Amino acid sequence: MSIIKCHECNGDVSDSAKTCPHCGVKIKETNTIKVIIISILFVLLVSLIVFLVYKSVYGKPEELSKSAYQYGISALDISDKYLDGYYDDDTAREMLYNVYYKLESLYEEDDNTYTLGLNAEVLGVITYILAGTESDVIDARNNLADSLNRKNR
Numbered sequence: 001m002s003i004i005k006c007h008e009c010n011g012d013v014s015d016s017a018k019t020c021p022h023c024g025v026k027i028k029e030t031n032t033i034k035v036i037i038i039s040i041l042f043v044l045l046v047s048l049i050v051f052l053v054y055k056s057v058y059g060k061p062e063e064l065s066k067s068a069y070q071y072g073i074s075a076l077d078i079s080d081k082y083l084d085g086y087y088d089d090d091t092a093r094e095m096l097y098n099v100y101y102k103l104e105s106l107y108e109e110d111d112n113t114y115t116l117g118l119n120a121e122v123l124g125v126i127t128y129i130l131a132g133t134e135s136d137v138i139d140a141r142n143n144l145a146d147s148l149n150r151k152n153r
């Protein structure tokens with residue numbers, strides 16, 4: 001139980017009181033409605049913030065098609081597993097080439113330059129696995145992550 005202000009006379013009233021002891025106006029109802037409205041607004045605000053944060057960290061960039069994005073995400077996943085030591089050079093390159101060819105045929109259909117850009121970034125990771133240092137691979141992996149709105153490592 002807490003003390004609130006009466007909306008009519010501004011006097012102190014218990015929030016569990018049905019009427020104001022000073023002016024007799026009904027309070028309980030307005031107080032409940034106010035709480036409901038504030039709760040709804042609060043929930044909407046929190047949802048909006050969560051949505052915006054999620055979108056900025058993990059959302060699919062608008063310019064990419066859903067298929068291109070999914071191929072990109074699997075290339076990123078393969079790159080991460082390679083960097084974490086789960087795949088050797090040959091396995092990682094073979095799997096990445098697989099994604100590369102899928103992106104290439106997707107580009108033939110959608111003619112979207114962002115699909116082509118993603119394709120080039122996958123090829124970058126493949127190239128550095130073949131002939132670069134680990135930090136080259138990480139840089140190429142991070143370029144890929146940037147175009148997918150994913151976090152760098």
Ligand SMILES: [Zn+2]
Nearest residue numbers: 006009020023
């Ligand atoms: Zn009052």
